[in-house]
Amino acid sequence: MRSELLPDPDQVVLLSAAGEVVGAQPRASVHTRDTPLHLAFSTYVFNAAGEVLLTRRALGKRTWPGVWTNSCCGHPRPGEDITDAVRRRLIDELGLVVGEITSLLPDFAYTATDASGIVENEICPVFRAEIIDHRGGTHPDGGIAANPSEVMDWEWVTWDALVASAQLTPFIFSPWAVQQLNQLSPTNRPRG
Numbered sequence: 001m002r003s004e005l006l007p008d009p010d011q012v013v014l015l016s017a018a019g020e021v022v023g024a025q026p027r028a029s030v031h032t033r034d035t036p037l038h039l040a041f042s043t044y045v046f047n048a049a050g051e052v053l054l055t056r057r058a059l060g061k062r063t064w065p066g067v068w069t070n071s072c073c074g075h076p077r078p079g080e081d082i083t084d085a086v087r088r089r090l091i092d093e094l095g096l097v098v099g100e101i102t103s104l105l106p107d108f109a110y111t112a113t114d115a116s117g118i119v120e121n122e123i124c125p126v127f128r129a130e131i132i133d134h135r136g137g138t139h140p141d142g143g144i145a146a147n148p149s150e151v152m153d154w155e156w157v158t159w160d161a162l163v164a165s166a167q168l169t170p171f172i173f174s175p176w177a178v179q180q181l182n183q184l185s186p187t188n189r190p191r192g
Contacts, residue, residue, distance in 0.1 A: 009077055010026060010027050010028065010077075011024040011025060011026055011027065011077060011078055012024065012025060012026075012027050012030050012038045012039065012040075012075040012077075013038060013039040013075070013076060013077075013078055014030075014036050014037070014038050015037045015038055015039055015123055016037070017037065019123055021039075021078075024078045025038070027075060031062065031063065031118050031119070031120070032118060032119070033117050033118065033119060034119065035118070035119040035120060035121040036121065037121050037122070037123065038075065038121070038122060038123075039075065039076055039082075039122070039123055039124075040073060040074065040075050040076075040122040040123070040124040041073065041074060041075075041076065041082055041085060041086055041089075041124055041125050041126070041127060042070045042072075042073050042108070042124055042125075042126045042127070042176060042177070042180060043070065043071050043072045043073070043086050043089075043090065043101075043126075043127045043128070043129055044070050044071050044104070044126070044127070044128050044129070045071035045072065045090065045094075045096060045098065045128075045129050045130070045131055046128065046129070046130050046131070047130075047131055047156060048130075048131075049156075050158070050159075051156040051157055051158055051159075052071070052156070052157060052158075052159055052162055053071040053094075053144075053154060053155075053156055054068055054069070054070070054071070054154065054155050054156075054157050054162060055068070055069055055070070055071055055072065055093075055094070055146070055151045055153070055154045056068050056069070056151065056152050056153035056154065057069055057150075057151070057152065057174070058148060058149055058150055058151060058152045059152060060149060061150075062114075062116070062118060063114040063116065063118050063120065064114055064174050064175075066152065067172060067173055067174050068165075068172055068173050068174070068177070069173060069174035069176070069177045070126075070174075070176075070177045070180065071090075071094070071129075072086070072089050072090050072093050072094060073089070073124075073176070074086070074088075074089035074093075082125065083101045083127070086098075086101055086127055086129065087101070090129065092147060092150070093146070093147050093150040093151055094144050094145065094146055094147070094151065094154075095143065095144060095145030095146070095147075096131055096143070096144065097131070097132055098129035098130060098131055098132060099129070099130050099131075099132045100129070100130060101127050101128070101129045102127065102128045102129075103125060103126075103127055103128075104126045104127060104128050104184060105125065105126035105180060105183055105184065106125050106126075107123075107125070108123075108124050108125060108126050108179075108180060108183065109122065109123045109124060110122060110124060110175065110176050110179055112175035112176065120175075120176070122176075124176060126180050126184070131143075162181065163181050163184075166178050166181045166182075167181075167182075
């Protein structure tokens with residue numbers, strides 16, 4: 001296949017207000033003070049003990065540097081299946097291979113403005129994934145190999161502790177994680 005026929009791998013999918021694909025734009029230029037609506041995803045990864053992986057965004061991130069958030073976020077590329085994108089980003093950011101991926105909040109969407117003035121404006125389905133080891137079983141600690149340009153710290157916590165922390169100190173978490181946790185708990189909490 002000729003390389004000029006391949007889509008740019010660092011593009012995000014632009015959406016209409018109705019959630020229909022209307023184009024693509026380079027990821028580096030889409031997040032501004034006037035960010036167009038685009039497709040993203042959030043993932044909560046669970047281990048065999050039923051704990052959820054909480055990550056802290058690297059200080060070099062353009063938006064919400066240093067805040068705690070869900071396990072992994074990202075953008076599917078044009079034409080990429082969203083669960084394939086989830087798997088790709090979990091490997092890229094955390095070195096994790098996951099088994100089944102299930103939808104938790106298929107219609108989650110949010111808009112938030114970072115202190116820098118950059119706006120997030122996303123339709124952002126939320127997923128649950130469980131880590132597996134190289135033998136196909138569940139790995140006890142995940143074997144995390146965090147990419148330091150994406151993740152500066154991580155912690156396995158119970159779901160209830162995560163929800164309580166986000167309710168008591170929402171300012172240390174990403175705004176999307178706080179909103180997601182409010183929607184997921186207690187009536188729609190993921191099995192752990």
